Amino acid sequence: ETGVTQSPTHLIKTRGQQVTLRCSSQSGHNTVSWYQQALGQGPQFIFQYYREEENGRGNFPPRFSGLQFPNYSSELNVNALELDDSALYLCASSSITSAGELFFGEGSRLTVL
Amino acid sequence: DQQVKQNSPSLSVQEGRISILNCDYTNSMFDYFLWYKKYPAEGPTFLISISSIKDKNEDGRFTVFLNKSAKHLSLHIVPSQPGDSAVYFCAASADTGTASKLTFGTGTRLQVTL
Numbered sequence: 001e002t003g004v005t006q007s008p009t010h011l012i013k014t015r016g017q018q019v020t021l022r023c024s025s026q027s028g029h030n031t032v033s034w035y036q037q038a039l040g041q042g043p044q045f046i047f048q049y050y051r052e053e054e055n056g057r058g059n060f061p062p063r064f065s066g067l068q069f070p071n072y073s074s075e076l077n078v079n080a081l082e083l084d085d086s087a088l089y090l091c092a093s094s095s096i097t098s099a100g101e102l103f104f105g106e107g108s109r110l111t112v113l
Numbered sequence: 114d115q116q117v118k119q120n121s122p123s124l125s126v127q128e129g130r131i132s133i134l135n136c137d138y139t140n141s142m143f144d145y146f147l148w149y150k151k152y153p154a155e156g157p158t159f160l161i162s163i164s165s166i167k168d169k170n171e172d173g174r175f176t177v178f179l180n181k182s183a184k185h186l187s188l189h190i191v192p193s194q195p196g197d198s199a200v201y202f203c204a205a206s207a208d209t210g211t212a213s214k215l216t217f218g219t220g221t222r223l224q225v226t227l
Contacts, residue, residue: 096212
């Protein structure tokens with residue numbers, strides 16, 4: 001049973017650029033969610049995807065968008081990067097009935113200069 | 114507005130003793146609570162959870178207590194082991210239909226010393 005994998009692990013972008021982060025869900029899981037963890041903070045919910053559709057969103061602007069593919073892998077896209085977007089981005093997979101028991105990847109650390 | 118608060122950024126405990134990590138919440142809609150553990154360079158891993166209909170849940174060395182009237186929960190680790198040294202996050206969810214939407218606290222770094 002493979003776990004949740006994310007890529008890239010680290011990347012550096014400049015303000016105004018766009019970034020795509022990728023995630024492969026744990027086998028058997030049909031739900032993926034993305035979290036942003038700023039330095040010294042807890043993870044903050046961005047959105048959830050189930051059956052390739054967004055079905056829950058946190059307090060993040062529309063320039064944060066995502067995709068879920070038929071094989072349950074996922075992408076997080078962030079447009080018009082701002083300095084405050086610098087953070088660890090965590091992908092988590094779960095079953096739709098798992099009541100919050102999420103399986104997280106190691107994260108992608110994004111630095112915006 | 115921090116709906117889930119962990120007021121102790123760090124805690125140091127001797128091996129073999131009890132570790133008690135605390136968490137407070139403000140949103141009365143929260144009905145399910147979880148603890149996650151995070152090692153450096155790894156994602157958080159689920160540790161233990163409790164539903165709002167219970168006041169205690171135990172799993173081996175880990176016990177979570179929930180006091181709904183005080184909006185407070187705590188994680189007890191007995192006995193503490195060096196491998197327990199990690200950052201512990203308290204998290205909560207409400208029955209909104211978005212099962213993976215958790216609200217996390219800022220974490221408590223636990224160090225278990227020899």
